Amino acid sequence: MRVLVTAGPTREYLDDVRYLSNASSGKMGYAVAAALAAAGHECVLVSGPVGLAPPPGCEFVPVETTAQMRAASEEAFAGCDGVIAAAAVCDYRPAVRVEGKIKKDGAPVSVELIQTDDVLAALGKRKAEGRQTPRWVIGFALEAANPRENALQKLRAKQCDRVVLNGPASIGGDRTAAELIGPSGEVVMHWEGSKPAVAGDLVDWIDAWVAAGRP
Numbered sequence: 001m002r003v004l005v006t007a008g009p010t011r012e013y014l015d016d017v018r019y020l021s022n023a024s025s026g027k028m029g030y031a032v033a034a035a036l037a038a039a040g041h042e043c044v045l046v047s048g049p050v051g052l053a054p055p056p057g058c059e060f061v062p063v064e065t066t067a068q069m070r071a072a073s074e075e076a077f078a079g080c081d082g083v084i085a086a087a088a089v090c091d092y093r094p095a096v097r098v099e100g101k102i103k104k105d106g107a108p109v110s111v112e113l114i115q116t117d118d119v120l121a122a123l124g125k126r127k128a129e130g131r132q133t134p135r136w137v138i139g140f141a142l143e144a145a146n147p148r149e150n151a152l153q154k155l156r157a158k159q160c161d162r163v164v165l166n167g168p169a170s171i172g173g174d175r176t177a178a179e180l181i182g183p184s185g186e187v188v189m190h191w192e193g194s195k196p197a198v199a200g201d202l203v204d205w206i207d208a209w210v211a212a213g214r215p
Ligand code: CTP
Pocket: 006, 066, 085, 086, 087, 088, 089, 090, 091, 116, 117, 118, 119, 120, 121, 138, 139, 140, 141, 142, 143, 154
């Protein structure tokens, strides 16, 4: 298979030197990309800025902003069999990006923030409309409260086949605990371990699921 993976944070600039972003190491997305390559799949890794080397054997598309991540993902998407959206996309951007550098002057500042595009929802919509080839879409959900309920809502709103649910404890570390949530809210799998181990289990699950006709 050829699989698109989104990973890492995105950045939304206030001026040329200041930005809003998410706490994200990119470790999980990069582990998924490495696991795909190790399992013999082609992988396109669209990634925000992280301090990691792209796994060997992946096509690497570095991006910075959410708009860039969306454009790169939509471009790669058409040629892919599936998508795994592990990116921690910045949900808001300053309404205005100022050119140059804003000078500080001691006075409080308010910044109007507006929501960024939802990359995964855009991909899920395209898949659902059958306009392009990808046959499956797997999202991630990071939840602090009512995790399964919220993950199911995201699965539906973004037209995903499955969602990998994890919690704030996963951010930045080398280990994670995750549940795979199905379209009726059922817990399909539970994994706990190093991010490479969980990523390997996720790819094994996808391989078996695709081989079985994606029940
Ligand atoms: N996602 C995305 N584009 C965004 C926001 C999120 O593609 N602008 C994707 C993430 O990559 C992940 C999924 O949507 O696969 C869920 O992200 P998450 O941050 O958990 O949920 P949100 O929908 O952003 O809602 P909230 O942060 O308010 O919980």
